[in-house]
Amino acid sequence: MGNSSSWWCASLEIRVQTSQGIKDQRAMIRKIMRVKTHDATQYCVHVQWLRTSAVGQEDELFLDHGHCQTVPIKFITAKLDFVLLPPGVSAASTTCTYFARYIYDADRNHWSAPTGRLADCDGCLYRREHYDRGHVRIAADGGFSINGEEYHKNDLVFLDSNSTGEPWTVAQILKVPDFLTERGRVDRNCIDIQHLEIQGQGQKVLSQLGKGRIPLSQVRGKVSCRAEEEDLHELLTMERLCAADYYAGGGGSAIGARKYFKVTSMVDCDPVACATLETNFPAARIACAKLSDLLHATHTSADSNHRRGSALPNRGHIFILTAGPPCQGHSGANMFRSLDDTRNSELDVVLKVVNLLQPDFFLLENVPGFKRDWNTDTDGVHVDTDTTRNFASEAIRKLLAIEYQARLAILSSRSYGSPQNRVRLFVLAARIGIKLPNFPLPTHANPDIRATIFSVEDGEDMIKVYQGWGTPGCGPLPAVTAEEAISDLPPFEYAGNTRLNSSGPHFSATRISSRGHETRVGFTRSVPYSSPPRNEYQKRKRGSQVTVADHHTSHRSQRELDIIFGASTYAGRPGQRDIRGCERMTDPNGSFSTLMTSSRPGGKYTGPIHWNQRRTFSVAERKRIQGVPDDYILKGSIEDKDRMIGNMINVDIAEAIYGQIIIQVVLPWWRKAGRPKHVRATWRRDHPIPWSSTIA
Structure with a gap:
């Protein structure tokens, strides 16, 4: 080979035969x-x-x-x-x-x-891993492993339902076959199982539905792993890693983060949102300012590593930073969106903050329009397509430049236990040297599943990618319906000539002149729930509460009342196409459409009307739809509360992503590190910050 060593890991031009002919x-x-x-x-x-x-x-x-x-x-x-x-x-x-x-x-x-x-x-490692995960391996103790998980007799397992939108079924392994292998090939790949029926959110086994034999390829994992749950509980009782939330709004992502992290730093420029954050996160440092102003103040500081009195934390303090910069410049609900919208420049600001603070993880949330390709001819603006096709590409490009790994996906909140089918784009990034986890597998079935369709490169086909494995739209648990989410809240209706629910009071929905826009229609004080929790979702959102607050709406104009009292069709159902979605009722057996910043009918919000009560949804119900706990306090007027709820990152999907980071990255590290009590210091010792990073 002579001088072959000089070629080691060299880049070469190789002449190869392709379907288009010979090329280098x-x-x-x-x-x-x-x-x-x-x-x-x-x-x-x-x-x-x-x-x-x-x-x-x-x-x-x-x-x-x-x-x-x-x-x-x-x-x-x-x-x-x-x-x-x-x-x-x-x-x-x-x-x-x-x-x-x-x-x-x-x-x-x-x-x-x-x-x-x-x-x-990497190619060989990927193919080897793919082969190992898809093929059955025999365990020494008589069990077997497939897709990276071991199974034994009497284990409870999930089985793919093979039907989009349907939950996985549950079964118990009765018999593990005697595998006969020849040259590594599995000749028998079925197991004997006992089908089971579960109650609610998978808490109790109710009955046995019959026995059968199913192929191993249908197995989707164990129902639970008690050892991992115990380790996770022990970890979370220790000192928690720190989280920051910028463009925090009403605090949706912070609510999801506080289950796993200590939220220590929050920024928003809306005084009402900041008042809400101060009420619910008293231990966090909250800056009511523009992030760009805080960044500018840091640039002018003499020493960016030791900034006494700065609203931004020191580099190395934050484990995960979440940002949901203004989305109106990208949203499909904004008919006048433009590339030149000043709110779009916030992406550059938040990425400079990431480079400054060097968090271990960064989570970016925005509307799917964030990946929209801008076109000079149709959009009337110039885009330098040699470097950036869209804002999502720009975010990835800048993250790679500051040495962050990244992955992108379009996720629906309903796949993670929310009654709302809120579809959002997420970019998850991790510093080089730290494992970048996958996005979480769906926990619930979703009949309206959406794929991630995104192409960075010109001229390449866009590929549909579904989160999870097996049949798209399937998951361990049934989808949470609209009725299941709010059926324990007491009924009431607007006063009118027709009523759908005679069990609750009715209130005049007209504006009271002495109160103006502060007119509240419904229960103006906290009121007891109408029933005990009827399912796991209601139980989680109620917590220890015995009464519910904010169960009222704003006043309604006569035009809006005419829409409400005339509503006769459900959103999402076929027929009567001449009726706009904003004049329809929500289907109680389906999901809520994406919440908007206003609850008024006749606007952009699809299905804003209650299905069996003549009214729109109350603030308390909108909190439930967005996954916000009932005890979470929102400040400001009714319009302020509606706006904050509509702008929030959905709590259920945020919690699922944060949990994935803990389970895939932090928990394995913590075990390997000897289960330290001082989690922050030990993590930083093992994952030091590159102090030489510059502010872009």
Whole structure:
């Protein structure tokens, strides 16, 4: 091989045959080998293909996830001036023409740092892992493992229902077959099971529905793992890692975060939102200001690492930073959205804050329109498509530049136990050197499942990606319906000539001149619930409360009352297409549509009218729809409360994402570190901050 060592991990141009003909393709050598045949010896290289991307810097290449090949050396046409940068080494420090830092999974919108030894091929590791997860392995104790989990006789397991929108079924393993293997192949891949029926949210086994034999490919995991639950409970009783929430609004994401973290820093420029945050998070440091102003104050500080009195925490203090910058510039509900909307510039601000504070994790939330491609001809604005197709691409590009791994997904809150089908875009990022977890698997069935459809690159097909595995729209638990979410709240109606529910009082919905916009229609004081909790969702949201507050709406105009009293169709059901969604009732057996910032009918909100009470939904009901606990206190007028609720990150989906980070990253580290009590100091010792980072 002579000077072959100088080629180790070099980038090459290799001439390959493709369906479009012969072309040169870039690749990085992973292994040099000598292949002997019966009549000759051939020298080959195992390579991982490289590709460019619109989110990369100039001359940056990406390892193409899962794509590798062994090719004869004679196909090499040129050696490129290239380096694979290790973690923590800036791209600006290299003198090579080309460099790579990340593995790019274009199919699943995932950018991560290479793991393992330098010579390990990501493509081979991926295929090996994929093979291992999909094939049955025999355990020494008589059980078996598949998809990374071990099973034994008498285990309770979930089974795929094979029907979109339906929950998984539950069964108990009665018999593990005697696997007969030959050359590693499993000849029998079925297990004998006892079908079971569960009550509510999977709390109790009610009855046995029959026995049968099912293929192992239908198994979707164990019902519970008591050991992991106990470890998680012990971890959360220790000192908690710190969370920050910027553009916090009414605090939806912070409510989800406080189950796992200590929320210590919050920023919002709305005084009413800040008053709400101060009431519910008294231990947090809350800045009522524009984040851009706080960032500017930090820039002018003499020492950004020790900023006494600064509203932003010191670098290294925050474990996870969440931001939901204004979405109106991207929202489909905004008919006048524009690339030049000043609210869109907040993305640049929050990413500069990320680079400044260096949180271990960063979660960005926005509307699906955040990934919308802007077009000069149709949108009337100029977009530099050589660097950025859309704001989501821009966010990924800047995160990679400051050495954060990232993944992107479109998620629906209903897949995580919410009665609202609120679809939002999430970017989850982690500093290089820290494991970037997957987005959480759906916990509930969702009949209206949405795929992530996103393409960074021009000319590439967009691929539908569903979160979870198995049949799209399925999950361990049944979907939470609109009626199940709020049926324990006492009924009331607007006074009128027709009534749907005679069990509750009726109130005049007209404006009271002496109170003006502060006119409240409904129960003006806390009122007892109409029944005990009827399901797990109501039980969780009620907590220890015995009364519910804010069970009233704002006043309604005569036009709005005419819409409410004339409503006769459900949102989402076929028929009567001439009736707008904003003039329909919510289907009690379906989900709530995405909450808007106003609860008034006749606007942008689909299904704003109660199905069996002549009125719109109260503030208390809107809190339930968004996953907000009943004891959470909202400040301001009714319009202020409606606006804060409509702008919130859904609590249920936020909690699921934060829980995934804890379970996939923090909990394994904590066990390995010896279960330390001082979690923050030990985590930072094991995951030091790169203090040399500069403020972009």
